[in-house]
Amino acid sequence: MLEIHDLACLRGDRLLFRRLGLSVQAGELWRIAGANGVGKTSLLRLLCGLATPDTGEVRWQGKTIRQERESFHAALLYLGHAPALNDLLTPLENLHFACAAAGDAVSPSDCSAALTRIGLGQQLDLPAKVLSQGQRRRVGLARLFLATQRPLWILDEPFTALDVAAAAELAQVIAQHASTGGMVIFTSHQEADFGMPVRTLDVGAFSA
Amino acid sequence: MNLFKFSSPQTFYSLAGTLAPVFGVIAAVLATVGLYISFFAAPTDAVQGEVYRIIFIHVPAAWMSMVIYLAMAFWSAIGLGLGTRLSFYMAKALAPTGALFCFLALWTGALWGRPTWGTYWAWDARMTSQLLLLFLYFGHIALTNAIEDARRADKAGAIIALVGAVNIPIIYFSVKWWNTLHQGSSINLTKSSMASTMLIGMLIMALAAWAYSIAVTLVRVRSIILERERRTDWAAAEIRLQGAKA
Amino acid sequence: MNNAFIAVLRRDLLLAWRSRADLLVALSFFVVVASLFPFGVGSDPDQLRAIGPGVVWVAALLATLLALPRMFSQDFDSGVLEQLLLSQEPPVAWVSAKIAAHWLSTGLPLVVVSPLLALMYGLEPGAIKVLALALLIGTPILSLIGAIGAALTLGLRGAGSLLALLVLPLMVPVLIFGAGSVDAWASGIGLRAHLLLMGGGLFAALALAPSASAAALRITMD
């Protein structure tokens, strides 16, 4: 269970938001809404501990994520705005590395299965730099299939550059994760049908 | 725990406001006494004649450049350890004065070296370490200025100050080893028998430099505090008040 | 613990192999810089023999400096660094792996090529071996110290010259004892003291630099 108390975030000289509170229970789906530049990505980075808040706290299972860094990061999957790929490596190598570096024991065959499932079966051994923007995002998203044991998913604009079919499959994967007791926090411009209730948090409501 | 009362920027701001002029006056008094001793009370040196009087600012400058860098490392450690923003402000406020004294130590050392050794720069162990310390100061100031985000600049500056401080003794002893290897034992700038008046003069000038550094740092930290805490109510009021006058 | 270490080490070495052209460029920089000095100093053999070790060491410092930004910048731009910071294993693990991979791909080649330059400066066989040994112990320290600077200057404009200003003064002791060990051997004093001191420096750097770099990276990504 993720709780946020009285969170404030300063970007350079501008106060993005303050007194932001949120409580995410198991099985919940949260969409972070707000105009561009209001601090959605900054909020997500605060939630996963990449950035330290000016004031306020983020708690995971009751303890602040600064104290419980290791166990929090074991339970978290964060997919940033840019897909974390290296252009010289193939999608298979990138995905396998991403899991191993995060500490998940995942075999190359699981990775290639995940990649084929997300529609990159033919591109397994091409260097990532030849892939299209949409294909690169899907390599990043393929990690979702391999991170089901991580309850908290924080996804920054997961639906961008995806065609309709891929977006529908992604929505289905997210809904399935939430229904099995996972928590998903994501930002998105387009509406997506998850077949379940989606709670929304408007960051603009907390802006200074 | 009123110790932490002073660690809040607001209370420290007013405290620094009262202390800065006090240390300024102390510095002025000590400097006049020190200068009187260095020029009028201290006798002419048998070996070096009058030029040794440069010692009365060369040695204090060299000491202060070292003391201020270690103070910066101290505040950096506290800032990183306890996360108190004020400690980072102190480290940032100290850097320019430290670099100034470091340059002065090199400048006066060179002007002293010319008549004594015949060259402005003789790769003497102490002077070479002083030069490297100046590079450490430039590195710290350049890094903190290159980073826009003030919070990241503070912490990055703190890390390089600590890494630098850990390396100072290593640099000093390796330069000393390297110097004695290539040049035999260097002429010790302060070897000439220290008449007591000379020693007293030097100590008073060192204390004057110390008081001066504190006064300047306190004034500089006040404007850093205002800059960084401008969103708080007390700082906004102070800015309106002082801004109108300035 | 070793999961992330091995994963990052293997990947970085694989990447180094795939972009080995860049590594050859960095290595050729080392050779070019070292071979410039005779044009400035003259080709008198005795003089070259005297300045040889020092020149090779300064060139090694500059070559390491040139290759340092690459240690983190590629992963910083692609977002991989963010994912690494979120790994459940402590950052010291994968930062050490990155530094080790950086040394293996850029530091070790300097050691391998140094005999070639030593010959160019007319050093006798014994001196060539001592120089290579000193570089073998010294270049990891350069990578370790450089990693802190690379982490601090990540993503800054003018990071190259800022990095040089930050780390070169800290590398002076390694330069002194590295170049000094060849002179000490040549003059019969023996190089044990120099190499022992550098060994001590290496262990100190191994203990402190990775955690300092990890802290710097966390601050940079804040």
Next chain:
Amino acid sequence: MNWDSFAAFIDMGGRGAFVWGSYGVTLALIVAELWALSRRRRDTLHRLLRLQQLDTDRSAT
């Protein structure tokens, strides 16, 4: 008193250039730092005042 005349004091045993070169530059740099400090304080206050007005205008609209 070491000096019998002001000229001797300035001459400093023939090393006047070096002694006054050191003390002069020290004095000059100290004065420069104090001047820079007061200018920095004034500029900071003016800049912060303008930023403040900017904020009040923005939140007023």
